[in-house]
Amino acid sequence: MPTSPILVAPLLTNMAKTPMSCYTPLSTSFTSVVSYHTGWNILTEEMSRNIEKSLKEGKLLEVVCVFRRTVETVSRTQVNIAVTGESGNGMSSFINALRVLGHEEKASAPIGVVTTTQTRGSYSSFHFPNVVLWDLPGLGTTAQSLESYLNEMQFSQYDLFIIIASEQFSMNHVKLAKAIEGMGKRFYVVWTKLDRDFSTSALSNEKILQNIQENIKENLQKEGVWEPPIFLVSNLDPLLHDFPKLRNTLKIDLSNIRCHGPLVMLSHICEKIINDKVNSLKGRLSTEHVEDILGIRDADDLGKCLEAYRLLFGVDDASLQQVAHSMGTWAFEYMTIMKSQDLHTLCGGDWKMKFMTCLIMRAFLTLFRYIPFLGNPVIHHFRFMRHRRILELVAQDTKNILMKILKECMLST
Ligand SMILES: Nc1nc2c(ncn2[C@@H]2O[C@H](COP(=O)(O)OP(=O)(O)O)[C@@H](O)[C@H]2O)c(=O)[nH]1
Numbered sequence: 001m002p003t004s005p006i007l008v009a010p011l012l013t014n015m016a017k018t019p020m021s022c023y024t025p026l027s028t029s030f031t032s033v034v035s036y037h038t039g040w041n042i043l044t045e046e047m048s049r050n051i052e053k054s055l056k057e058g059k060l061l062e063v064v065c066v067f068r069r070t071v072e073t074v075s076r077t078q079v080n081i082a083v084t085g086e087s088g089n090g091m092s093s094f095i096n097a098l099r100v101l102g103h104e105e106k107a108s109a110p111i112g113v114v115t116t117t118q119t120r121g122s123y124s125s126f127h128f129p130n131v132v133l134w135d136l137p138g139l140g141t142t143a144q145s146l147e148s149y150l151n152e153m154q155f156s157q158y159d160l161f162i163i164i165a166s167e168q169f170s171m172n173h174v175k176l177a178k179a180i181e182g183m184g185k186r187f188y189v190v191w192t193k194l195d196r197d198f199s200t201s202a203l204s205n206e207k208i209l210q211n212i213q214e215n216i217k218e219n220l221q222k223e224g225v226w227e228p229p230i231f232l233v234s235n236l237d238p239l240l241h242d243f244p245k246l247r248n249t250l251k252i253d254l255s256n257i258r259c260h261g262p263l264v265m266l267s268h269i270c271e272k273i274i275n276d277k278v279n280s281l282k283g284r285l286s287t288e289h290v291e292d293i294l295g296i297r298d299a300d301d302l303g304k305c306l307e308a309y310r311l312l313f314g315v316d317d318a319s320l321q322q323v324a325h326s327m328g329t330w331a332f333e334y335m336t337i338m339k340s341q342d343l344h345t346l347c348g349g350d351w352k353m354k355f356m357t358c359l360i361m362r363a364f365l366t367l368f369r370y371i372p373f374l375g376n377p378v379i380h381h382f383r384f385m386r387h388r389r390i391l392e393l394v395a396q397d398t399k400n401i402l403m404k405i406l407k408e409c410m411l412s413t
């Protein structure tokens, strides 16, 4: 029975435009290059000051706390998803199914056999907190041209699109896909009314699913559109067919959409602070005694030096254990990605260190000790080179460990 149109007041009347950027995604759900929204302004000045202070002092655990706080804020960022397609394809029904709501329920989107959705409505779901699902009128309902439809529906303001199709994947669907791809945004194609396809076709269910998939792909390929995730569902069965897969993909993509900007920003901040610290230490190495900087007795005891550098950057064994504990994992998860985990690995894994610590080089230096005037500066320069290299490798390891922790924090949203 057709339901009367209910105009749903938008949750957001004025969605602020957020900066976009293209980056590699956090996780594998994103297969194409897409734009990410939000989060750029989430990182407060105070947070970046805290990171700077903690990294300068080599307190990795405190950096992890800042990462966590950022992730908490980021996970509350609102994501706008537009559900679009041709009128009658099951867009509103899909929104209800995704929210696992019956069509008769008060909060559900109005549906009907005649064009029901005349103006866009917004819906939320406790299954996807801080997500607004926008139920758009179908293409062709409110505007003549694609361009005016995109303008009227404010396409530039959504973070993700779901194109709904049923019965046929038409030129309008392809046009929508092309337009969304052209905007550098992520979209899915959802084929609905699978129950009808199954009950009206003489083909096996398996063959029907294969035909629908192929048909959608073929139509998109003809127009040179990158293959999106495709889900085949029946809105009458919100827990069956591709609905579970769709929900999982959506969860991963929501995390990508929310976290990517802050992740890039945090990693840039950490990289810069660590680079500054390296440069400052290199400056000190050329003017001060290594023993004073590192608090060690013998500047040529590379094992002790390495320990001291790791302590300076907060990637010593004890700190890593603390961090691992707070992340609910084991310290070896971080150790295994370290070139500087011990002197043997450090010298074996880096050709510069290998060269500077090889037997011939050591013999050569011993000889230099007996050359008056020239010997000492050469030995000093050589020592300086080795320390610079150890410093660089420990700093690189610190960056890699921070990236790993950051990604783990973000993926836990
Ligand atoms: N059998 C079946 N009918 C559906 C399905 N999805 C939607 N419908 C019906 O298709 C008609 C149009 O649905 P609606 O959600 O209003 O489409 P919209 O115009 O795209 O929003 C309604 O009568 C729905 O009951 C589905 O998966 N299976």
Ligand SMILES: [Mg+2]
Pocket: 091, 092, 093, 110, 111, 116, 117, 135, 136, 137
């Ligand atoms: Mg509708």
